Each structure stands twice: as structure tokens, then as C-alpha cells.
Amino acid sequence: MAVRPQVYIVLYSLYGHVFNLAQSIKKGAEKTGLVDIKLFQVRETLPADVLTKMHAPPKPEIPVLEPKDMAAGDAFLFGVPTRYGNMPAQWKHFWDATGQLWVSGALNNKMAGVFFSTGSQHGGQETTAFTLLTTLAHHAMIYVPLGYTHPNLQDNSEVIGGSAWGAGTVAGGDGSRQVTPKEAAIAEHQGESFAKTVRQFVGEKL
Numbered sequence: 237m238a239v240r241p242q243v244y245i246v247l248y249s250l251y252g253h254v255f256n257l258a259q260s261i262k263k264g265a266e267k268t269g270l271v272d273i274k275l276f277q278v279r280e281t282l283p284a285d286v287l288t289k290m291h292a293p294p295k296p297e298i299p300v301l302e303p304k305d306m307a308a309g310d311a312f313l314f315g316v317p318t319r320y321g322n323m324p325a326q327w328k329h330f331w332d333a334t335g336q337l338w339v340s341g342a343l344n345n346k347m348a349g350v351f352f353s354t355g356s357q358h359g360g361q362e363t364t365a366f367t368l369l370t371t372l373a374h375h376a377m378i379y380v381p382l383g384y385t386h387p388n389l390q391d392n393s394e395v396i397g398g399s400a401w402g403a404g405t406v407a408g409g410d411g412s413r414q415v416t417p418k419e420a421a422i423a424e425h426q427g428e429s430f431a432k433t434v435r436q437f438v439g440e441k442l
């Protein structure tokens with residue numbers, strides 16, 4: 237029996253913005269009926285007392301992905317909240333445990349997209365995506381950009397996260413800003429467009 241490509245949405249989200257974007261991405265991918273979607277998070281590395289001081293809410297109720305289990309995914313959408321214009325340590329910790337996958341080439345030629353969140357409008361959404369490319373290149377993964385394929389990406393009437401690199405949101409300095417309808421629409425579109433691209437190039441597994 238043919239099996240649809242398995243798309244893993246893998247994220248880290250401390251305050252829920254990246255997780256919210258992931259819901260829209262999942263919705264967009266699922267409505268195509270072309271792929272199977274699973275949501276995962278990477279492991280937290282901050283100690284409990286630091287999380288308390290940071291007023292972190294409970295973690296999303298989705299499974300933690302062990303690095304070795306990436307091999308079972310056919311394509312990936314990575315949710316990355318910005319830290320100093322870059323990926324957070326929790327994500328780096330995850331990638332730094334993928335040595336066996338690198339040795340075996342388990343991720344070679346698998347597609348990957350990225351979505352992100354920053355505190356401020358110019359806080360590094362594009363650099364967060366761009367710097368992730370180094371890791372993708374070393375794993376010989378195929379980066380799938382979003383391009384300007386959704387009109388909201390050229391709507392300058394309000395602050396809208398996201399870019400040609402992927403969907404995004406702006407959380408605000410205190411994290412109080414929530415994903416807007418226009419940002420959610422971009423994220424849903426990214427899910428849909430990524431699923432179609434994956435299906436175009438990966439097809440069904442027989």
C-alpha cells in the first residue's frame with residue numbers, strides 16, 4: 237500500500253508563538269491531503285528554576301523528538317524562535333546530537349523549511365533562517381524557501397512577520413503580541429505549499 241510522505245513539524249517554543257504558527261502550518265499542509273503531518277518539539281535544556289524566572293508557560297503537549305527519530309521523517313518544517321539573531325541553544329543542542337545521522341547520511345536530500353518568531357520587528361527573522369542553512373547544508377538537506385508566494389508578505393499596512401524565508405510572527409518585547417490573522421494566513425500557506433512541493437518531488441512510498 238502506498239504511504240504518503242511523513243512531514244515532521246519540529247519546534248522549540250518557550251512562550252507559544254512558534255507553536256501557534258505551527259498549528260496554522262499543520263492546517264495548511266493537512267488540507268492538501270498529500271502528506272502526513274506529525275508535530276514534535278525539541279528537548280528543553282534550561283533548568284526549571286530559570287524557566288520559572290522567565291515566566292515560561294507549560295510546554296506544548298506534543299512529543300519530544302529524539303534526534304535519531306528524524307530518520308523516519310521524509311521532510312521537515314523547523315520552528316525556530318530567535319535568540320540573538322540565531323537559533324536557540326535548545327535547537328543547537330538537538331542538532332549537536334545528530335552526529336550519527338550525519339555519519340550515515342540519513343537526512344541527505346530530505347526537504348526542509350523554516351518558520352520563526354522574534355521579539356521585535358527587526359530582531360533577526362531572516363538571519364535566524366539564514367544561519368540555519370549552515371546546518372542544513374552539512375546534512376545535505378534541501379532548503380525549501382517560501383518566496384513571495386503569499387500577498388500578505390508584500391502588505392505594508394501593518395507589522396507582519398515572515399519573509400521569503402518562511403512564516404513568522406513578532407511576539408513583542410514582553411511576548412504579549414499574538415500571531416495575527418495575516419501571519420496565520422502566511423503560515424497556513426507555507427504548510428500548503430510545502431506539502432505540495434514535497435509531494436511533487438518525494439511522491440508516495442510504495
Ligand SMILES: Cc1cc2nc3c(=O)[nH]c(=O)nc-3n(C[C@H](O)[C@H](O)[C@H](O)COP(=O)(O)O)c2cc1C
Nearest residue numbers: 249250251252253254319320321353354355356359
Ligand atoms: C535569550 C533570548 C534572546 C533573544 N534574542 C532575540 C533577538 O535577537 N531578536 C528578537 O527580536 N527577539 C529575541 N528574543 C525574543 C524571542 O525571539 C521571543 O521571545 C520568541 O520569538 C517568542 O517565541 P515563542 O513564544 O515561540 O517562544 C530573545 C529572547 C531570549 C530569551
